[in-house]
Amino acid sequence: MRVTQSMLSSNMLRNLSNSYNKMGTLQEQITSGKKITRPSQDPVVAMKGIGYRTNLDKVEQYQRNLGEATNWLDSSDDALDKVGLALQRVQELVTQASTDTLTPDDRLKVQKEIAQVKEQIRDLGNTKVGDKYLFSGTKTLEPLFVGGSVAGESSSPLPGTPTNIAYTNDVSIEVYDNVEIKVNSNGYEVFHGIENVLNDLETVFLATPNSGSDFDGFLGEISNLQNTVLEERADIGARQNRVEMMENRLSTQEVIVTKQLSNNEDIDYEKSITELISQESVHRASLSVGSRIIQPTLVDFLR
DSSP states (O other), X not given: OOOOHHHHHHHHHHHHHHHHHHHHHHHHHHHHOBSOSSGGGOHHHHHHHHHXXXXXXXXXXXXXXXXXXXXXXXXXXXXXXXXXXXXXXXXXXXXXXXXXXXXXXXHHHHHHHHHHHHHHHHHHHTOEETTEETTSTTOTTSOSEETTEETTGGGOSSTTOOSSGGGGOOOEEEEETTEEEEOOOOHHHHHHHHHHHHHHHHHHHHSSSOOGGGGHHHHHHHHHHHHHHHHHHHHHHHHHHHHHHHHHHHHXXXXXXXXXXXXXXXXXXXXXXHHHHHHHHHHHHHHHHHHHHSOOOHHHHHO
């Protein structure tokens, strides 16, 4: 085949164009730090990248959910801690009232303090996180105590039964694929018993006459209420431990997925820069060769 000047020029230009394209690709990779900037450059890398990002988004969402779960559990534990302290104070006051050394006026003062403690416990029963009530079951937008009654108990057909079963339902938050953690406490079970005992206690205080022996039975009931609160706090503590374990698991998953994503998409800078330098050398060689094969002009003959 006869090789013409035109063929040499065309080959030179094609080689120079290819060289430019390769340098352009390497420049994009070094500038962005990514192997590809468009899915068409490597569909496999692009599809894997979508999958890894989806996993990473899920991990981040579960971490946010865990933060919400931690908030619920910590707030519930703190509120029940204060309830336990309030019951402890009630126990001290009832112990005082159970002695016959107190006068009726003294018992009236004790009754007034217990009334205030009861109001404090009601306030704790209506503890909120954000705009949600912690102890109202799935009725998170409704308070547990309304007008001095627990979850509409006054109109309940059965004693000790809430009018709406939702007040005793569990509230769970998903913290991993198909893994949910209960974040609320059964406020009705805890506060319903406290409310009843304090109401009965108040009735005895207001009865005339009353004696120290009238209060003896309440000490045992208050002790049982304290045990109920402690059991609930123990359950919360166990769930807090599980939340911490889930946080560790998600942190590990985040590191693993981020590493996979980086391995899939990120470039090796040392390798890419070396390739760019090599490609620049090739391009310079192509330019040098091209300047020799292009036919001299008339001006060159006239020199």
